Amino acid sequence: MVRKTAVPLTALGLVSAVWIALSFAGSLPKPGLIPDHTVINDPGEVPRFLADAWQLPDDPLLGFVEITAGPFLMGSDAAIDPLAFDIERWSSTNAQVVLELPTYYIGRFEVTVAQIRSFVQATGYPIDGQALSGAPEHPASFISWPDALAYSR
Secondary structure (H helix, E strand, O other), X not given: OOOOOHHXXXXXXXXXXXXXXXXXXXXXXXXXXXXXXOOOOOOOOOOOEEHHHOOEEOOOOOOEEEEOOEEEEEEOOOOOOOOOOHHHOOOOOOOEEEEEEOOEEEEOOOOEHHHHXXXXXXXXXXXXXXXXXXXXXXXXXXXXXXXXXXXXX
């Protein structure tokens, strides 16, 4: 059964999205005008983070938590998850598989702009200047998959 309010609500959502986009359009930077920040003199100080440890949190595990070894269900079951995609399949025959993962550590917080700046300063890694243009304590953005791999190694 189709609800009669679906079209008006969709139209209202579209109008709202356009209005919000137009409201912020004047405050967004112009494409191509963001300066290249590949030379960094000061990655920026962030309170409660260690300047001498790539701006990682000031706690015993530097912001990481231990994930204990154990089973992990990888993949989506289309019968349960209507948003599952075929490309997310573990294999051509199984939508899901149980993997035994070893103990590992994962960060409690997002990687910040200050942390990316410290990484670039310490390693000379070439990165998109937009990734370095945010406030030091904000989460990093404009990070590519190769950038993330380089940072994590």
